[in-house]
Amino acid sequence: MSDLLERLRAGLPPEALITDPDVTASYANDMASFCEAGAPAVVVLPRTVEQVQHVMRTATALRVPVVPQGARTGLSGAANASDGCIVLSLVKMDRILEISxxxxxxxxxxxxINAVLSRAVGEHGLYYPPDPSSWETCTIGGNIGTASGGLCCVKYGVTAEYVLGLEAVLADGRLLTTGRRTAKGVAGYDLTRLFVGSEGSLGIVVKAVLALKPQPPQQLVLAAEFPSAATACDAVCRIMERGHTPSLLELMDRTTVRAVNQLASMGLPESTEALLLCAFDTPEPSADLAAVGELCTAAGATEVVPADNPAESELLLQARRMSLTALETVKSATMIDDVCVPRSQLGAMLAGTAAIAEEYDLTIGVCAHAGDGNTHPVVCFDHADPDESRRARESFDAIMALGLELGGTITGEHGVGVLKKEWLARELGETGIELQRSIKAAFDPLGLLNPGKLF
Structure with missing residues (x-):
């Protein structure tokens, strides 16, 4: 420990090092439940690329594991510390270097911070689309690490589609530049895409070149109430089948709607079994919403209410954004799943989740990026009750198994981390895991970067 600190201090300012055990313990984990976390030896908060390189050279020399972190808003344990590690928190490297x-x-x-970038580029008439629910606090580095998505993905895609190039510090301290600044580029293997979603296991991202889009018109939102999740999912299928491209298409089940009302008195309709939010940012959003409204009614919607203005639309989006936070208030703990299925299987996914909730006698609320088929079943339980905690974990696994059975994936945007290691192996298979391990070894032969994550 003394040798590690001495070497780190040789290349870092005093304020970049945290050694107080009470403080370092606060960096031990992200927001996921049921994920083990160790005690870090030290937390480092670098401000420059050179400082990151110094940390990695020191770690390699002493064979000390390094766990990179952003804002720790993740939901899979990917940012959890391991015993004796260096936690490398990148939150102080927070400059926007260029907007073109x-x-x-x-x-x-x-x-x-994601929202800080979004507002900054908006001043130039530009738009950075990826918008996770935690966009006011999560960092771009964390978004890249988990390949995060958000509400707008149905039209604009996920983080991976906006990362053009990276600078990353490798395990031995070398600086790697990937990708490009140009609109096109196919030179060599796409190492940029390889880093996106790698959860800090291949290198430390220290700079990113991000694609932007022209700022679209303000969107308008339609809210449609349904008597069942099945009818809401039918409406989703009709909307997509007819070729509509909404800027968001989100679903909240009855449990979620009630939790949001309980938390923030939003006045959402608690009598509904499923609330579908559909938005358009087209030049004539009212016409698009009217067409979608007809499809919702044909699918069985009991009420269809288009927002009259952007302020009403934003209020509805705030309700959706606070869904996960609201569900956390239902019981003392939650496990948030992240299963993505083909859109055609969305109804089966929600019906299966409801059956799992009944089987395990648990409250499971579901909010979903319905246009992507990306569901977030939230298992609510009392962590002080051993039997309920056991059932919560078993129901979580049952939901992931259901997703794979329906042709889906165990994670659409939250990542694997610690929480889903076993399930990654099931999804990829033996050959897939073997090749993933080979890639990891090529970048990090000593296995120092975020050990124990992914596989």
Whole structure:
């Protein structure tokens, strides 16, 4: 320990090192339940690329594991510390280095907050689409690490589609540059895409070149109430089948709606079994919403209410964004699943989840990026009750198994981390895991970067 601190201090300012055990313990884990976390030896908060390189060279020399972190808003344990590790928190590297309206790119450090970037590029008439529910607090580096999505993905896609290039510090301290600043580029293997979603296991992202889009018109939102999740899912299928491209298409079940009302008195209709939110940011959103409203009514909606203005629309989106937070108030703990299925199987996924909730005698609320088939079943339980905790974990696994049975994936945007290691192996198979391990070894032969995550 003394040797580690001595070497780190040789290349870092005093304020970049945290050694107080009470403080370092606060960096031990992200927001996931049922994920083991160790006690870090030290927390480092670098401000420069050179400082990150110094940390990695020191870690390699002493064979000390390094766990990179952003804002720790993750939901899979990917940012959890291991015993004796260096926690490398990138939150102080928070500069927006460049915004180019001509090239439609932004160059940022990993600690930039998603919402801060979105507002900054908006001042230039530009738009950075990926918008996780935690966008006011999560960092771009964390978004890249987990390949995060958000509400707008149905039209604009996920983080991976906006990362053009990266600078990353490798395990031995070398600086790797990947990708490009150009609109096109196919030179060599796509190492940029390889880093996106790697959860800090291949290198430390210290700079990102991000693609931007022209800022769209303000969107308008329609809310449709349904007597069942099945009819709401039928409406989703009709909307997508007819070729509509909404800027968001979100679903909240009855449990979620009630939790949001309980938390924030939003006045959402508690009599509904499923609430579907559909938005358009087209030049004539009212016409698009009217067409979708007809499809919702044909699918069985009991009421269809288009927002009259952007302020009403934003209020509905706030309700959706606080869904996960609201469900956390139902019981003392939650496990948030992240299963994505083909859109055609969305109804089967929700019906199966409801059956699992009944089987395990648990409250499981579901909110979903319905246009993507990406569901977030939230298992609510009392962590002080051993039997209920056991049933919660078993129901979580049952939901993931259901997703795979329906042709889906165990994670659409939250990542694997610690929570879903076993399930990653089931999804990828023996050959897939073997090749993944080989890639990891090529970048990090000593296995120092975020050990114990993914596989």
């Amino acid at each position: 309206p001509v090239d439609r790119i932004a160059v940022v450090e990993p600690g930039v």
